[in-house]
Amino acid sequence: MSELHIQTSRGLSGRITPQGNKNEALPIVAACLLNPGVTRLENLPEILDVRAMLQIVQGLGARVERSADGHSAVIQADTLDGSQPDPVLCAQIRASLLLAAPLLARRSQAGRGSVILPRPGGDRIGRRRIDTHLAVFETLGATVDTSPRDVRLSLDGPFRGTHLFLDEASVMATENAVMAAAMAEGDSVIENAACEPHVQQLCRLMEQFGARITGIGSNRLCITGTGGVPTPRELSHRVLEDLIEVGSFIALAAATGSELSIPGVTPANYWMVAKAFERLGVRFTLEGNTLHVPANQELEVQSDRFGEVPRIHDAPWPGFPADLSSIAVVLACCANGSVLIHEWMFESRLYWVDSLIGMGARITQCDPHRVLVNGGAPLFGTRLSSPDIRAGMALLIAALRAEGTTVIQNIRQIDRGYERIDERLAALGARIKRVAE
Template structure:
């Protein structure tokens, strides 16, 4: 909007998932550094005096969306922009590769330092977006706790290294990747139809920890999925959600279903498994917790009703249709 129109205003209220405070200061720092004038008077008003001007910018956190905003703004800025401590997740790499095809050279794609050579104009381009490793990770959890054979086609193996380390090495999920010429990427992931989920302890038998960090570490958006898988694994594990102070508040719904989970504080929960889950009437608080509750419902005895399902739809397209195709008994109700 800034590069096209030079001025815009948006409400100052936050939206999206209710998973705790998510600051926008990194976004504002980038825009201010590029020459954007900002006024906050109940809403954000931003304007530019001509083209944005490239600058060497150090981000105070490796924010995914701030990096994306910075890259897009810098692509039409005058001169060179360097983003240091930038996020480098696969979807950011996709955005950068698209902008390169549109005529904006970008150095350092996939690293934490991006150099964007701004252009006066961009051209149209065709680009195929890569697979969503968050959705893949969610289906890994699905196959793990339902012990049903599952093939996920079109994966990119290097995107799943930390997922494999947590789900397979830490929680005992039986999964393997294999070459698949029929898939879009040439690779598929297969989950075995027999699972013996077991928590692997740390050296000396210490209780292990699963935590989240920026890419390439385990992503925060899959912590809810890992927690539900842990309820079905034999052993004890500490789930440490470092990034969001409201992510773990959905565990009371799992406890109501029969899970043995102790919420130590807003960032840590101890899970003891396996637990027999039973169906309940619950509500989805956010996208990932909602999907985690769907997994729990599929592993539970009896009927589960999940309210606020539109939250799940925001992150998982036609989830009920896909699950029915896999044999799940699931339907939408008014």
């Protein structure tokens, strides 16, 4: 086990390239099981969650070859010899749920149409139901049996195209629905679909598999399936940049008075981040595919009309991403003024703010979903533990701004979502080092 030792680090400068999108890479790796041929993946993030997913598909019989830097992989899934993914690895990542559709489609076509899926792991940020996923499979023709330990899925023949209305715009449930519908016999319509960029990217990969999809980027997807697993193909897919990491770097630069350039971004994906961060006085510019954050911004909360306390809240895409809620809390601590941060999706995501309060932040926990931040108070270094991926990164940003030394333990949580974060920030001038406990 290691911990991060961080000293006050203001005025960083330089160029930092974002990693590949974690939330895209995980479903894309799972989807590779649908291709009995060869799928080449580029721009994968070298993070613990992606490593775990690659190990899981390898354990199911796929052959996986990775580049030395971990940023590309070749997956050949001509033979799958398992019906149950490794339960230990599945307990580490929630994205193990995404194996359900491809694994069930493959096994059904081979005449062994049953799958045992262990209960998934992932961040403990509140109640994270899987009912929507299971309803998707039942509607598309599968039989579902549940127990406290696992989910058993059975399918006789291919998935059957139908009309689905998701009871929540769940990203992963949409991704399972897209993969299943793409392999289904007939046409499917998915209503109330999530439409995040990584969902759009998965749809484009399914088109390479032979499915016809309209409505990509909207909440209504119309999919004509292939009628079963396609014939082996040689395909390639490049993962987009991680917009949550880019948002984290914008906040880090603003909180520490730093000047950063972030190349390789997709400009259309940052409008809502810009609108939310502008409420805290943060500005950045886009020139082509490079995002620039200027140094020494004066952070001040922009009040609503008539002087009311403004609110920043997450929402399904294209709203403000839930994964940036924790980052927004730290940024609000750095801005003069008061703002309400409302995380309506997950009821336990904001409990970690006690750690910020211990650093000197003035935060009132209104209820499980809302915190009132009175920003501008100085922060001081202390000893902390990272509770989840995004809160861990938020604490790291706070530590860079704080006076004195901060020690962050349980940094495995940060490593699950941020690639070599200590080395990359040190290259910009941050005083940060990884130390064995």
